[in-house]
Amino acid sequence: MTKRAYNFNAGPAALPLEVLERAQAEIVDFRGTGMSIMEMSHRGKVYEEVHNEAQSRLLSLMGNPKGYKVLFLQGGASTQFSMIPMNFLTEGKTGSYVITGSWGAKSIKEAKLFGETHVAASTENDKFMSVPDLKSIEVPENAAYLHLTSNETIEGNQFQQYPSTGNVPLIVDMSSDILSRNIDITPFGMIYAGAQKNLGPSGVTVIIAREELIAESPKNIPTMLRYDTHYSNNSLYNTPPSYSVYLVNEMLKWIEEQGGTAELEKVNRKKAALIYDTIDRSEGFFQGPVHPDSRSIMNVTFKIGSEELEKQFIKEAEQEGFVGLKGHRSVGGFRASIYNAVPYENCKVLAEFMTHFKQKHA
Structure with a gap:
């Protein structure tokens, strides 16, 4: 093999050589089935084992918190910018946002299409070269949730700690720093991340959410954009990005191997x-x-x-x-x-x- 590049891409990004080599070895014949996992039915036992294994492994790496569910969706984190207000921003509620860069700004832009929004804090005046002091974050009493971006990929800032939101669900886009450090997941209502930076390849978006938050969605939004659709069907309502999920599972194995x-x-x-x-x-x-x-x-x-x-x-x-x-x-x-x-x-x-x-x- 030729020398591997020094890959500092922002996403899709580097994958461990060990993971790529395992995938290479299994791409034609997965677990002795005579098929690639890309060729299998997502309703079959072999793929479902991998699917469930990846969900379980991810929760294990986060300390096995009780009452949380992992979903594997498509559309990237950008689709979550719309799904979050669609599902949670009900009448009489306000979507509260902390804006610390380009992705935070995009998330509130989508939310404005669905209901009332509120800027709980922003560092735009500082050209997004910092994150706000946690004490400065103001969450309104009627907030449906507080949303923030834990790590702004473009500007290069990152929350070192997270605000306490009481009964208001804390929803965090962790696309570029999920599993990069040890965190207590229990203060979060929902975490989501495009996999293509720290979890695997592009094609799958990972959701880790409190079950009561996603168990029931408004009936007036499209089926595929309802969290309860995917919750009640174990993310198998439609054909999942099966090869991407397989690679996420391999990446999670690698993280376990690193300690x-x-x-x-x-x-x-x-x-x-x-x-x-x-x-x-x-x-x-x-x-x-x-x-x-x-x-x-x-x-x-x-x-x-x-x-x-x-x-x-x-x-x-x-x-x-x-x-x-x-x-x-x-x-x-x-x-x-x-x-x-x-x-x-x-x-x-x-x-x-x-x-x-x-x-x-x-």
Whole structure:
């Protein structure tokens, strides 16, 4: 095999080599059936075992909280921006949102199509280079839920802790940091995540929700957009993205093999510190715009003061085998997405490249 790229893509993103090799070995003949799992009926026993195994494994990695259900849906996290208000934003209620970047802004934009919304806190005046102080988050009494984005992939900020919302369900988009660190899931009403960053490939969206929240949905919304449809049918109402679910299960096995989220968090923090230290010690050559107490350990964003040098950085980085370092078009600069599957060694090589680039061009 040729040398693997230093993959820092924001999503679809890196997968562990071990997971890819297992999938390669099983793609033609899965568990001695003479078929690929992609060829099987989703109503069959073999696929259903994998499906249920993935649900159980995910809950286990989150501490086996009682009263929660895992759903495997399609349409990405962006579809959840609509499904959440459709299902929960009933008459007389308000959808309350914390806006800390591009994805938070998109989520409230969709909610406004279905009912009353409220901005509980926003860091737009700070160009989304921070997350708000938890004490500043104001949730109205008639809130149907409080929604926030735990990690803004584009801007590179991340909540280090979460607000206490009492009886108001806390709903969190964890697309880019789910299972990257140890958290207590019980304060959350619902967590959702597109799998293509930390959980597996694109094609499946994972929901982890309190059962009472999703057991019954309004009758006036389409069947496929009702959470209770998928809850009562174990996410098998229609054909699921079976191969993506299979790969999520393999990714979850890999996380278990690494020692679970507590051990992954240690590695992830070391990876992030390595790159942030390189930025901070560059004497201003590299700039990390996000406030230190809001920095993401998944998406490290940085800039160089010169547009010409930024172009040169990308050119030289690509020549050295780095992929995905260009920042999102809306903010520019650079972004190193260092999700669970990105090895520490890749981050070390990136830090060394950045140091050498600075010595060469400063």
